[in-house]
Each structure stands twice: as C-alpha cells, then as structure tokens.
C-alpha cells in the first residue's frame with residue numbers, strides 16, 4: 001500500500017511538472033494578438049458582449065474618450081438600489097421578495113401581486129419527499145456551495161419536465177429553485193455541523209408565514225428564535241446581493257451555459273460553481289478569515305504602519321492565504337465606491353457600536369483606508385480600487401451569528417434571482433450560442449509512433 005502511494009505521489013509530481021511547463025504561454029503573445037484577457041479592454045473596461053434590461057452597474061462617465069470615475073450606482077430594472085432600500089425600509093417591511101419579483105418580471109409588484117408571489121414562494125420552500133434524508137444527510141459536504149450545486153443537480157431528477165426550456169417552464173423552475181435554495185443551504189449546513197463537527201442535528205421545516213430572511217434564521221438557529229431587527233438586516237443583505245448586470249462571472253456563466261440550450265438545473269449549478277470562487281462571491285468568507293489572521297498578526301489594531309505592513313505582506317504573497325489578494329477590496333467595474341458597501345457600512349457602524357465591536361470596526365476602517373493605497377503602489381490600477389460588498393457582508397453575518405460556512409451560500413440564495421432573470425432574458429432573446437475565439441499558438445508537429453519517441 002505504502003509503496004503504491006509513493007508511486008502515485010512520484011508519478012503525480014512528474015505529471016504536474018510536465019503540465020506546468022507545457023501549459024505556459026508566453027505572455028508577450030497576448031499583446032501581439034491583441035487578446036482581451038478576461039474579456040477586458042486595456043483600460044479595464046469589459047468588452048461589450050450583450051444587452052440587458054435587468055441590472056445596470058454605473059461607475060464612470062466618458063468625456064471625449066476619457067473615462068472619469070464616479071461614485072458607483074446600481075440599478076435594478078432601472079431603479080436605483082438606494083431608492084429600493086429606502087422604499088421598503090420606510091414602509092417597515094421586507095424587501096427581498098419584492099426585489100425578486102422586480103428582477104424576474106420587470107416591474108414593481110402591486111400589493112396583491114406581491115402577496116401572491118410570496119405565497120407561491122412559500123409553497124415551493126419545502127424539498128421533495130425524502131430529499132433531505134437521501135440527498136443531504138447521506139452525503140454531507142464540507143462545503144455548502146458544493147452541497148448546493150449537487151442539491152440543485154439532484155432536483156433535476158424530481159422534475160418530470162426538467163429539460164423543457166419553454167419560458168413558462170423555466171419561470172416555474174426558477175421560482176421553485178429561488179424558494180427552496182435557503183432550505184437546501186441551511187439543511188446542508190446542519191448536516192455539515194452534525195456529521196463533521198459533532199453538533200446536534202436540527203432540521204426545522206420552513207414556515208409558510210415567514211419571509212426568506214426570517215426562514216433562514218428560523219431554520220438555522222437551534223431555538224428558531226430571531227428578532228425583527230436581525231431578520232431585516234439579513235433581508236437587506238439579500239436585496240443588495242440579488243443582481244449585478246450581465247457581465248459578473250456567475251451571471252455571465254448563466255448566459256453562457258443557457259446559450260447552449262441546456263436545462264435550468266445545469267445552468268444554476270454552473271453559476272453556483274462560479275460564485276464560489278474567492279475572486280467573486282467566495283471573497284466574503286475570505287475577508288473574515290483574513291481579518292482573523294490580521295488580528296493574530298497585528299499587535300496594535302490602531303497602528304496604521306503595522307496594518308500597512310501586514311497588507312503589503314498579503315500583496316507580496318507572504319501572509320494569509322498567499323494568493324496576493326486583499327479580499328473585499330477592488331472590483332471589476334466600481335472604482336470610487338460600491339453603493340452596496342456604502343449601505344452595509346452604515347448598518348455595520350451602528351451595530352458595531354451596539355454590540356461592543358468598535359475595535360474591530362475601527363480595524364476594518366483602517367484597512368478600507370490603507371488597502372487601496374498599498375494596492376495602487378504595487379499593481380497597475382487604471383480606475384482606482386475601493387471596498388466591495390464582500391468587505392462588509394461577513395461582518396454583518398457574524399453579528400447575526402450566522403456561521404462562516406453560510407456566507408457565500410447566502411450570496412447564492414440572493415443572486416439566484418438575478419441568474420434566473422438573466423436566464424430568462426437569454427432564452428427570450430434567443431441569442432446565438434456564446435462562443436468566443438481562442439487563437440492556437442502551438443507549433444504544428446508530426447505524430448510520432450510510440451516506439452519512436
């Protein structure tokens with residue numbers, strides 16, 4: 001056995017070395033062939049590949065070809081996110097279901113429409129008979145995003161019309177998935193916490209009278225108790241994460257995969273895989289882990305020089321996860337500010353004071369100030385960097401006592417509304433299959449017989 005394992009390790013090491021050598025492309029070739037790496041123009045702007053009416057991300061104005069950065073704005077179906085948030089908070093109600101309706105159907109719902117939609121969502125919250133036992137508890141995953149993707153793919157088998165891509169059927173599938181994703185995520189977490197962390201197992205059935213945010217708190221907490229303030233904060237986070245235009249990695253994955261004509265379950269599984277990445281939705285858990293590491297390694301949380309040195313080490317791949325990234329900072333589109341981070345920050349500030357987390361909040365403020373400076377000094381920045389939504393969301397979830405394993409899944413529970421709207425838009429507009437070009441730069445060679453190599 002030992003011998004075989006040694007053989008396996010040596011053989012793999014050999015293959016890895018070979019693959020690293022043979023897969024490296026000379027970076028000068030990208031310039032020579034004018035490749036838009038990451039589908040970006042040289043100034044960082046995304047290559048225009050589609051049109052959408054669902055979400056608009058606004059970060060700069062163009063003045064005679066010059067890009068002038070402006071504070072970020074986000075609009076859902078043409079309505080500013082700040083107005084949406086102010087609207088439902090002013091009326092002291094939850095906003096996520098209204099947001100999902102707006103994204104999916106294009107207009108704000110009337111009272112009766114919203115009520116019907118909420119009832120429909122409630123009726124779809126439960127998972128199919130025996131699904132929890134057979135699909136979730138029998139194979140608990142250490143990663144809830146993985147469990148979500150697997151769960152979504154498994155739901156395909158419970159849908160008699162799984163491959164029907166008519167608009168009516170896709171709408172139905174999307175509303176069902178939006179409704180039951182919180183249940184899937186929380187139960188997958190409960191399985192993880194029971195089987196991998198030896199904690200008691202809680203499976204609270206979703207309640208028909210509760211909103212999405214309330215249901216998450218009800219199902220995740222052993223005693224099911226939560227305050228209205230807590231549910232409203234989680235609901236706000238769900239509203240802010242719901243949509244971000246067609247170009248973000250997971251939504252573009254949705255367009256890409258939808259364009260092949262595949263089914264809804266495969267599409268959403270692909271989007272989940274994309275969102276999990278630490279440069280995208282997976283950054284929220286990384287931010288919290290990075291701050292934990294920082295708190296261990298920075299003695300004085302008020303000493304800006306010490307914090308700056310830590311951040312420089314992160315950038316130089318000498319600290320934290322050695323990826324060279326300061327998580328929660330920077331964005332593919334925003335430069336001066338991410339409007340969602342601005343909204344979350346206000347709430348975090350207030351709550352940090354109420355919960356005695358002022359020192360930690362102050363550390364976040366210092367990183368917010370110092371990180372753009374150190375990134376600017378070591379990377380080529382065209383448009384400036386600032387905090388993104390992931391910078392504060394983990395802090396919010398921590399104050400809500402939500403376990404870190406659920407941070408990115410909560411993003412998914414919200415963003416599936418945007419993915420659904422984009423999938424439907426892609427189908428309605430019957431676009432061409434998405435298929436960009438790759439220039440092959442390999443040298444052409446003759447095949448050589450095995451005995452001659």
Ligand SMILES: CC(=O)SCCNC(=O)CCNC(=O)[C@H](O)C(C)(C)COP(=O)(O)OP(=O)(O)OC[C@H]1O[C@@H](n2cnc3c(N)ncnc32)[C@H](O)[C@@H]1OP(=O)(O)O
Nearest residue numbers: 044279280281283324325326327328329330331332379388
């Ligand atoms: C919900 C979301 O998806 S929000 C984003 C969540 N992701 C994170 O917080 C991870 C940290 N941030 C990043 O990795 C980046 O800012 C991204 C992936 C979000 C955007 O990257 P880009 O579109 O390349 O941003 P931008 O054009 O401003 O970056 C310019 C350079 O600065 C680097 N940079 C930008 N932000 C950071 C950062 N936080 N840490 C280290 N380097 C950074 C980029 O890697 C790039 O360098 P390169 O050309 O050598 O690759």
Ligand SMILES: O=C([O-])CC(=O)C(=O)O
Nearest residue numbers: 243244247248249332333
């Ligand atoms: O737009 C992007 O590139 C990333 C994203 O999804 C977001 O910020 O919500």
